[in-house]
Amino acid sequence: MSRLEMLRPGNARWAAEKSLEAWRDGGVRGLVIKAVDFMEKRRVRAEATPPLPISPGVYRGAVVMLADVEPPQCWHYRVQQKREAFGAKAIPFVVVRPTSSAEVLSAVQLASLLIIYRQPMSMLLQDVIVEARRLRIPVVYEADDIVYRQDLVAANPNLATLPADLRKAVIAGAADYAEALAVCDGVISSTQPLADDMAAHLGSATGAARVGSAVIENGIDASMWSISRGIDHDLASGKIPRGKDGRVVIGYGSGSRAHDADLAVAAPALSRILAEHPNVQLRLFGPVAPPPTLIRFADRIERVPILPQGEYLWEFAHADIALAPLLDVEFNHFKSQVKYAEAGLVRLPLVASPTVYGNYIDDGRTGFIADGQAQWHEVLTRLVTDAELRARVGQAARADVARWDVAGPIADQAAAMLSAFGVKVAN
Numbered sequence: 001m002s003r004l005e006m007l008r009p010g011n012a013r014w015a016a017e018k019s020l021e022a023w024r025d026g027g028v029r030g031l032v033i034k035a036v037d038f039m040e041k042r043r044v045r046a047e048a049t050p051p052l053p054i055s056p057g058v059y060r061g062a063v064v065m066l067a068d069v070e071p072p073q074c075w076h077y078r079v080q081q082k083r084e085a086f087g088a089k090a091i092p093f094v095v096v097r098p099t100s101s102a103e104v105l106s107a108v109q110l111a112s113l114l115i116i117y118r119q120p121m122s123m124l125l126q127d128v129i130v131e132a133r134r135l136r137i138p139v140v141y142e143a144d145d146i147v148y149r150q151d152l153v154a155a156n157p158n159l160a161t162l163p164a165d166l167r168k169a170v171i172a173g174a175a176d177y178a179e180a181l182a183v184c185d186g187v188i189s190s191t192q193p194l195a196d197d198m199a200a201h202l203g204s205a206t207g208a209a210r211v212g213s214a215v216i217e218n219g220i221d222a223s224m225w226s227i228s229r230g231i232d233h234d235l236a237s238g239k240i241p242r243g244k245d246g247r248v249v250i251g252y253g254s255g256s257r258a259h260d261a262d263l264a265v266a267a268p269a270l271s272r273i274l275a276e277h278p279n280v281q282l283r284l285f286g287p288v289a290p291p292p293t294l295i296r297f298a299d300r301i302e303r304v305p306i307l308p309q310g311e312y313l314w315e316f317a318h319a320d321i322a323l324a325p326l327l328d329v330e331f332n333h334f335k336s337q338v339k340y341a342e343a344g345l346v347r348l349p350l351v352a353s354p355t356v357y358g359n360y361i362d363d364g365r366t367g368f369i370a371d372g373q374a375q376w377h378e379v380l381t382r383l384v385t386d387a388e389l390r391a392r393v394g395q396a397a398r399a400d401v402a403r404w405d406v407a408g409p410i411a412d413q414a415a416a417m418l419s420a421f422g423v424k425v426a427n
Helices: 002-007 009-048 072-088 101-108 123-134 150-154 157-161 164-182 192-200 222-237 260-264 267-276 292-300 309-316 330-334 338-345 373-385 387-404 406-421
Strands: 062-066 093-096 111-117 139-143 186-189 212-215 248-253 280-285 301-304 321-324 350-352
Touching: 062 072, 062 101, 072 093, 072 309, 072 406, 093 101, 101 111, 101 123, 111 123, 111 406, 123 139, 139 164, 139 192, 150 164, 150 330, 157 164, 157 260, 186 192, 192 212, 192 330, 212 406, 222 309, 222 338, 248 309, 248 373, 267 280, 267 292, 267 373, 280 292, 280 309, 292 301, 309 338, 321 338, 321 373, 338 350, 338 387, 350 373, 373 387, 387 406
Parallel strands: 062 093, 062 111, 111 139, 139 186, 186 212, 248 280, 248 321, 280 301, 321 350
Antiparallel strands: none
């Protein structure tokens, strides 16, 4: 995966020439030895020069984030929202993509802090870290998922339904994320459990959590608030006929193919609900596959492809009830509250597993926690048969999720992160 960085234009000719020399000198064995030696030297080089403390009163320019646009939902929540959060505090913030060494190295020159967001180790990243160390700029790693823990990735049942080659690549790729995390000086994540675990995996060569760890939660940004106001108008006008056409729509959204086992947690209860209530429909967003027990209700299951954030929220608002089942495995313990925030934003009552969501939902008031098939069936039955309950809980959830307003509390978290890390910027 990350070794493909060698094929980028700036490196291709040099790599080809060196490979040819190694081949001539020692054949395949010589080529392998040279390649291993080369990568080891680059790793040592990246770790060799620890960052120096920032001198008091020294101001550089912006917070610089190295990030890619994929996956789109990660770009939205972890990159675009950070731009808005820092902007609310008049803190300069620059995003560069890992497509050009020259562009990234140029941006680093005037940085006060370098954030590496969800990047695997690569030649480009090694060069950037070396340059940041030379400039005495702290480098922190950011993630919103435990993608760097190969043991937990491999044990995640949600990967079982992926094609074998893709599953193998995902598991192998975790090592590249872990390597990148290990050479950083601090961490940022979306939840405290994830921040604690990431800090524990910082490498000893740079010192564990040299600048510390920080949590900047996933929030609700200006574009999401704007979309929600449009949804409110459409609900009031009847353009979104929630609860007014006799149907009750249960919605579940997934941003990737790795959620089949999560949805299966609620499948037996959903099957009973669909059998008992002919007016109930299931709406599945994204590539998640319906569990086998639901196949007999195929004519009442609607599939919606992955959509841009704004379209997704508008389409999701056409549901009456939202679901967030999570398999109780360690991989899932580090996830954030996004499904609750999105459901609350569009005034939907969420029924969720206690894993993760038990930390956020006031059970029975702002949503419902269902643990076991009996509870899933009981809660869904109450919601399917009581439109007033759905509206009341959805309204309470809307008020509750305002605590994640990006321009307010999340911006405060971003500013607190800089203070905790001892970073000063020009503003």
